[in-house]
Amino acid sequence: MLARENTVIGFIGTGVMGKSMAGHLLRAGYPLCVYNRTKEKTEDLLQQGAEWADSAKEIAEKCNVIFTIVGYPKDVEEVYLGEQGIITNGKPNTYVIDMTTSTPTLAVKIHSEAKKKNIFAVDAPVSGGDIGAKEAQLSIMVGGDEEVFAELKPLFQHLGTNIVYQGKAGAGQHTKMCNQITIASNMIGVCEAIVYAEKAGLDPEKVLESITSGAAGSWSLSNLAPRMIEGNFEPGFYIKHFIKDMNIALQEAESMGMETPGLSLAKNMYVRLAENGEENSGTHALYKYWKK
Structure with missing residues (x-):
């Protein structure tokens, strides 16, 4: 006890x-x-x-x-x-x-x-x-x-x-892989939405007011999209560690005979960012992929 x-x-x-x-x-x-x-x-x-x-x-x-x-x-x-x-x-x-x-x-x-x-x-x-x-x-x-x-x-x-x-034992880590797989594809959508709003001449903060509480709502949209808009890419979670997580998830999925196209795409995008010096930025720095 x-x-x-x-x-x-x-x-x-x-x-x-x-x-x-x-x-x-x-x-x-x-x-x-x-x-x-x-x-x-x-x-x-x-x-x-x-x-x-x-x-x-x-x-x-x-x-x-x-x-x-x-x-x-x-x-x-x-x-x-x-x-x-x-x-x-x-x-x-x-x-x-x-x-x-x-x-x-x-x-x-x-x-x-x-x-x-x-x-x-x-x-x-x-x-x-x-x-x-x-x-x-x-x-x-x-x-x-x-x-x-x-x-x-x-x-x-x-x-x-x-x-x-x-x-x-191990079930907690498998659950975290589910979490990371979800975040990986979701972050692509969040970043694309913010860049789209900016290119369309919209106020991205007003766009967030409309979409965060609707069907598009997510933790990343509510908490990380505002940081993207501010240009604050300090890490809440490092890109280098997220790449590590995605590699684990990809290996586990492969061992189960499962395809993960969304995860694979996200990992490749993050690797390119890391190669451009962003490995110590927060995961929301994926926004910069469209700003290069």
Whole structure:
């Protein structure tokens, strides 16, 4: 049983989203220990009372609930299963929650290796970008053992508002692939609509007033189209990470014998943007594809 009074949280990965998520847990009153490859990205959290750790191994030694949200599957594997990893060095009865968008196969492997050490692992990728992270309104998609999900749900409620148990290990990551496939084609439509409005001589902000609440409405249209209009392409989610996600989804779809023409088109467009220096821009910078 995970008792609040005995919970010490570790958080690995304090980037665009992780920093806000860790802050919510700290403000909820939990002792928090943080590790990030770039220590400067933890300064705000340290000033708020978080403790610094020098490695994932130190997090594993000090904490009994550990959240991770890092960059790529190779980073996830290193953080969990490497020599300094949290499963390699973890204690029995520790709960580990990977919120990175990673591969379903790796999620299953981590769950299996964790079980050998009596460590409870779930894959819990999120959707909602920097806004959802800041406002604690993320969608959280969870795979793993249902009884472990039940133990962790009170913690998830500090981070998100739409928290759904999807099934066995890897199910959270498969659900996130569904999310990314949807976003990929939708973002093309959102960008085309804004560029069309501008070329037609319309006021794109007025166009948004009309279409965001109708059948065309979507999170990207409401939250990212205004940024396109303003010329603000700061990342809520990096293009380079979205390309990684699309590659995972394409590989998984291929293994299931499924064609994904919309996803393939979007990935090719994003790759071209990345090759033109936009890999660290937000995903809504796809708008620039028509502005080149």
